[in-house]
Amino acid sequence: MSLRRPSSRNVAVIGAGWAGCAAAVECASKGHTVTLIEAARIAGGRARRITQHGNHLDNGQHILLGAYSETIRLMRVVGLKPSELMLRLPVQMRYTDTSKGIKFIASLLPAPLHILSALITSQGLSWSDKLALAQFSSAARWMGWQLDHDSSVSELLERFNQTEKLIVCMWRPLCIAALNTPPERASANVFLSVLRDSLGARRSASDMLLPKQDLTALFPEAAIAYIESHGGKIEFGTRIKQIERLTTGIKITGDDYASEFDAIVIATPPWITQDLMREHDESIATHHFEYEAITTCYLQYAKSTRLDHAFYALLDEANDNAWGQFVFDRGYLNPDQAGLFAVVISAANEASKLDHSELSLAVANQLATAFQQPAYAKPEWTSIITEKRATFTCTPNLDRLPNKTKIDNIVLAGDYTKSDYPATLESAVRSGVQAARLIMN
Ligand SMILES: Cc1cc2nc3c(=O)[nH]c(=O)nc-3n(C[C@H](O)[C@H](O)[C@H](O)COP(=O)(O)OP(=O)(O)OC[C@H]3O[C@@H](n4cnc5c(N)ncnc54)[C@H](O)[C@@H]3O)c2cc1C
Numbered sequence: 001m002s003l004r005r006p007s008s009r010n011v012a013v014i015g016a017g018w019a020g021c022a023a024a025v026e027c028a029s030k031g032h033t034v035t036l037i038e039a040a041r042i043a044g045g046r047a048r049r050i051t052q053h054g055n056h057l058d059n060g061q062h063i064l065l066g067a068y069s070e071t072i073r074l075m076r077v078v079g080l081k082p083s084e085l086m087l088r089l090p091v092q093m094r095y096t097d098t099s100k101g102i103k104f105i106a107s108l109l110p111a112p113l114h115i116l117s118a119l120i121t122s123q124g125l126s127w128s129d130k131l132a133l134a135q136f137s138s139a140a141r142w143m144g145w146q147l148d149h150d151s152s153v154s155e156l157l158e159r160f161n162q163t164e165k166l167i168v169c170m171w172r173p174l175c176i177a178a179l180n181t182p183p184e185r186a187s188a189n190v191f192l193s194v195l196r197d198s199l200g201a202r203r204s205a206s207d208m209l210l211p212k213q214d215l216t217a218l219f220p221e222a223a224i225a226y227i228e229s230h231g232g233k234i235e236f237g238t239r240i241k242q243i244e245r246l247t248t249g250i251k252i253t254g255d256d257y258a259s260e261f262d263a264i265v266i267a268t269p270p271w272i273t274q275d276l277m278r279e280h281d282e283s284i285a286t287h288h289f290e291y292e293a294i295t296t297c298y299l300q301y302a303k304s305t306r307l308d309h310a311f312y313a314l315l316d317e318a319n320d321n322a323w324g325q326f327v328f329d330r331g332y333l334n335p336d337q338a339g340l341f342a343v344v345i346s347a348a349n350e351a352s353k354l355d356h357s358e359l360s361l362a363v364a365n366q367l368a369t370a371f372q373q374p375a376y377a378k379p380e381w382t383s384i385i386t387e388k389r390a391t392f393t394c395t396p397n398l399d400r401l402p403n404k405t406k407i408d409n410i411v412l413a414g415d416y417t418k419s420d421y422p423a424t425l426e427s428a429v430r431s432g433v434q435a436a437r438l439i440m441n
Contacts (some may be wrong), residue, residue, distance in 0.1 A: 008032050011260040017045025018425050019413040020072055020267030021223035022432025030440055034232035035276035039239035045222035050366040052383045056214045059385055061328050061329035061342040066207035067197035070433055075219055077225040091198055093170055095313050096370045104170045114203045129163045136160045143366040145196035146189055150396040154182035173313055173325055176346045177412040179394040179422040180292045187396045193420040209268045212333045243276055262264045263439045268418040281406045297363040298381040303338040307330055314370055322366040323351040352386040359384055373385045391423035392416050403435045411435040
C-alpha cells in the first residue's frame with residue numbers, strides 16, 4: 001500500500017499509448033496517484049503488440065533513434081535496460097546489390113567522422129552526388145538546422161542543388177520514413193530537426209535502434225507495472241466519452257465508468273481528443289489535421305531464410321506496383337521469428353487502397369526482384385496491417401496544439417502536440433512528460 005503525500009494529486013490519464021504511459025510514469029514518480037484509462041485491452045496505442053499466426057508482432061515495424069533521449073530515460077526509470085531490448089545499428093541507407101540504389105553506412109568513428117567516412121566509402125554515388133551531399137550537410141549545420149521560413153522538403157532539396165540520385169535513394173526515403181509525408185508536402189524544418197539529431201549529431205544519437213521485443217513489451221507494459229507499484233491503477237477496456245468540469249474537480253465518464261479526479265491528461269489520438277474537448281475548448285475542437293497511413297506487410301518464409309543484413313531500403317515505384325520502402329528481417333531481432341520479413345510502406349494512402357492479397361503479392365514480387373530470389377515471391381503466409389491514421393501529415397508551418405488547454409487541470413499529451421519532431425515515439429513521450437509537469441505545477 002502506498003500513502004498519498006499531502007501535496008499529491010489524484011490524476012487520470014486517458015489513453016495508454018506511449019504519451020499516456022509517459023505522463024502516468026512521470027506523475028507516479030513524483031508521488032501522485034494515477035489512474036490510467038485505456039479503451040483497448042492492450043497498452044501501446046499506435047505502437048502496440050498484435051498477434052498473427054501465433055507470433056507476437058507489432059501493428060507496424062518501428063525504428064527508434066539513439067537521439068530519443070526521453071524515451072530511453074523513461075525506459076530506464078521503469079526498470080528496463082534499453083541496450084538489451086534493442087539492436088543498435090549505425091545510421092545507414094543500404095539497398096540490395098542488384099538494385100540501382102546506394103550503400104551509405106556510418107562508421108563507428110566519432111561525429112562528424114562517422115558520416116564523412118560513410119560519404120567516402122559509399123557506393124552508388126558519383127563524386128557530384130557526394131559533393132552535393134557534403135555541401136548540403138555543411139550548409140544545414142551552418143543554418144543551425146532550421147530555415148527562417150519553413151518550406152517543403154522538395155523546395156529545400158532544390159535550393160541546395162541535391163542530385164536526382166540523392167533525392168531518389170536518400171532524401172525521399174528518409175523523409176517518408178521520418179515524417180510519414182512525401183517530400184513535396186513535408187515540412188523542411190521538421191525534416192531538418194530529424195537530420196540535426198541523426199546526420200548532424202554525435203554518433204550514438206544517430207544510431208538506429210530496432211526493438212527486439214514487441215512494442216507493448218518495449219515500454220508500456222513496464223510503465224504499467226511501475227505505475228501499479230507506485231499506488232496507481234490501470235483500467236483496460238474503458239472508453240471515455242465525456243469530460244465534465246465540477247467545482248470539486250473533473251469528472252470523466254465512459255459506458256460503465258464514472259469517476260472524479262483533481263486533474264486529467266488527455267492522451268488519446270488527436271481526433272478523439274478533439275471530440276472530448278468539443279464542449280470545453282473550441283480552438284482544439286476546430287483544429288485541422290490531415291492524416292497519412294502506414295502499411296506493414298509481414299511475409300513468412302522457411303525458417304532458414306535470412307537476409308545478409310537486418311534491414312534494407314527498397315526502391316518503391318507505384319507505377320511498377322513496387323510499394324515497399326524498407327524490409328526488415330525479424331530473425332535478427334528475435335530467433336523465434338526466423339524467416340519472417342516485415343516490409344514497410346509509409347505515406348501509404350495509395351497502397352492501402354489495394355486489396356490485401358493483391359498488395360502482398362506485389363510486395364513478395366518486389367522482394368523476389370530486389371534480392372534476385374524467385375523463392376521470395378512465394379511466402380508461406382502474409383499479413384497486411386494498415387494504420388489509416390498512423391500520423392498527421394507533417395506539412396510546412398503546421399500549427400500543432402499546445403499541451404495546455406483553456407481549462408485548468410486538463411492538459412493534452414500526444415505526438416501531435418507542439419514539438420520540433422514529427423509524429424514519433426519520442427514526440428509522444430516528450431509530450432507526455434511535458435503534460436505531466438504542467439499538471440504537477
Ligand atoms: C505503423 C506505424 C509505424 C510507425 N513507425 C514509427 C517509427 O518507426 N518510429 C517512431 O518513432 N514512430 C513511429 N510511428 C509513430 C508512433 O507510433 C506514434 O507517434 C506514437 O505511437 C503515438 O503515441 P500517442 O501516445 O501519442 O498516441 P496513441 O498511440 O494513438 O495513443 C492513444 C491511446 O488512447 C487510446 N484511446 C483512444 N480513445 C480513447 C478513449 N475514448 N478512452 C480511453 N482511451 C482511448 C487508444 O486506444 C490509444 O491506446 C509509427 C506509427 C505507426 C502507426
